[in-house]
Amino acid sequence: MGIAALWDRHVVPRLIGCACAAPPIMELRAQVVPLAHGDVFELGCGGGLNQQFYDPRRLASLAGIDPSPALLDTARARAAHLGHACDLRPGLGEAIPFAAAAFDTAVCTYTLCSVSDPKQVLRELYRVIRPGGRLLFLEHGQAPDPGIQRWQRRIEPVWRPLLGGCHLTRPISSAVAAAGFAVESMGARYMPGMPRFAGWMEWGVAHRPD
Incomplete structure (x- = not known):
């Protein structure tokens, strides 16, 4: 196994786990994830960082996919600890292994940055969410600022291979809207304490039309 493969298998999951569990990010998760209800699907569920925020009174079922075996193992262990009955599978967002209109809610946190084809992933999310x-x-x-965008473009070629394919330059809310969702923004800002080239965050609710 080469150095790059070892890095991706053993180092990247730890880096992602630390970065995505930073207190300011967990505070944002706490605003978004409890809104999930009914049959819920989570894209990029590995690590299980969102599980503590699901409201068990609103949750009928929980399913999810992630391409990382190591992160899936962690997610399953956390689900068992919290008492969540769930169906967590290996998989990619470009071909979600669940039926059309199977879920009331889909949850996507810090995942679109690293998928191979974000447009296809959003089409798949639209497919598995029920009308309404x-x-x-x-x-x-x-980022919204041209100066920061220039730095994002410069840094991304080095950043991406070190951080598991994470992109800095992908649009967020506009991409979700382009997939056919009606986007209701909950917030957008630079994350305090993070470099601006990596710290622009957007969060919200995207409604699938009836």
Whole structure:
């Protein structure tokens, strides 16, 4: 196994786990994830960082996918500890292994930055959400300021291979809207304490039309 493969398998999950569990990010998760209700699907569920925020009174079922075996193991262990009955599978967002209109809510947090084809992933999320259902999203991506965007473009070629394919330059809310969702913004800002090139966050509720 080469150095790059070892890095991706053993180091990247730890880096992502630390970064995505920072207190300011967990505070944002606490605003978004409890809005999930009914049959819930989580894209990029590995690590299980969102599980503590699901409201068991609103949750009928929980399913999810993640491409990382190591992160899936952690997510399953956390689910068992919290008493969540769930169906967590290996998989990619470009081909979600669940039926159309299977879920009332989909949850996507810090995942669109690293998928291979974000447009296809959003089409798949639209497919598995029931008419009238919702996508809850919390993502980092392309900053609104041209100067910061220039730095994002410069840094991204080095950043991406070190951070598991994480992109800095992807639009967030506009991409969700382009997939056919009606986007209701809950917030957008630079995260305090983070470099601006990596710290632009957007979160909200995206409604799938009836």
